[in-house]
Amino acid sequence: MCQLLGMNCNVPTDVTFSFTGFAQRGGKTDHHSDGWGIAFFEGKGLRHFVDHQAAVESPVAELIRRYPIKSKNVIAHIRKATQGVVSLQNCHPFVRELWGRYWVFAHNGDLKDFRPRLHSHFRPVGDTDSEHAFCWIMQELAKSHANVPSIQELTLTLKDLAIRLSCCGTFNFLLSNGSALWSHASTSLYYIERRHP
Template sequence: MCQLLGMNCNVPTDVTFSFTGFAQRGGKTDHHSDGWGIAFFEDKGLRHFVDHQAAVESPVAELIRRYPIKSKNVIAHIRKATQGVVSLQNCHPFVRELWGRYWVFAHNGDLKDFRPRLHSHFRPVGDTDSEHAFCWIMQELAKSHASVPSIPELTLTLKELAARISPHGTFNFLLSNGQALWAHATTSLYYLERRHPFGEAHLSDEDLKLDFSQETSEKDEVSVVVTSPLTRNEAWKAFGKGELVVFSEGRRLEV
């Protein structure tokens, strides 16, 4: 199974601490060594890094661990190939442009017999079920709205679309357009909302701890979504099966 990591914040925040633990799962504490990727929004702009080397060995992952890129919306993925060969074009997250915004998508799971005809202009470049599903979502979003809708409107549309894909298999995914982070779970997905008062966090995958009270201001709010809890001493909440949650400005929105 692949591993997902998402972060949504109210102020640009670096993901160095979480990524350090997460990257260990790419070939060290877990066996997901078929590539990895990460995307950071900066306003509407995007930094997108993919590599088909294992995240623990990748010089690009080393850069991310050392260079604190600050972002309000981050999506990362470590790949264990189930469908599609190990190649750069099959590395998540995938990116497309719609309505003058970039959209970033990463998927964990396996979809069976989900290859709907893509009659619009979004086409997969690689050969994964995941990118095919993403292109279908983009196609359906483009048909459902004339321009970027509000976050609640988009959330309702995404709930409908996720419900149509979910019967085909395991569909844990993260999606962001730089305004919000959407997360959908079939099997394993957890989230955490960090806000004042901040405490100390201990990584599960590496012997490293960080006192967030030293790194943050009282107004900071950060939500983290991940396949399995990244820290040992914080209260991660499990997603329900088929649950789609949207995070904006660092907190879960009720839609």
């Protein structure tokens, strides 16, 4: 399965150190070599980079390692394909717009035979269970809230949706709209909390 890196900070923070170590797991210190990606918010804007090459071999990953990334919310993903071919369109994180904001999603897990009925404007480009899950989440958020909900309301809705998706298989994810970062683990959740001295 894939690996996830998420960062949520109260001030724009440098992610280069964490990303450099994380990227090594994409083909050097681990066998996750089916693509990678990173998305980071700058205000309401978003920078999004993906590549179907292993992170340790990717010239795009090298660019990111040298780029002075400072952001409050970052999501990175290293892929080990369980569903969908190794291709650019299947690399996480995925991005969609809802309520005039970018939303970023990355998934670790395997949702067996998960192909929900998608009847809104959220459609997958690739053929992964992950992107189908993201489109379904965005669709259900839009159906559940006519206007922009509070972080607390979003958290309650996402908790319900995550429980429903976890019934389909392993479902670990990171999701951000630039204001908050949500994580869910149907397996074990590991995190590091760093504080300024």
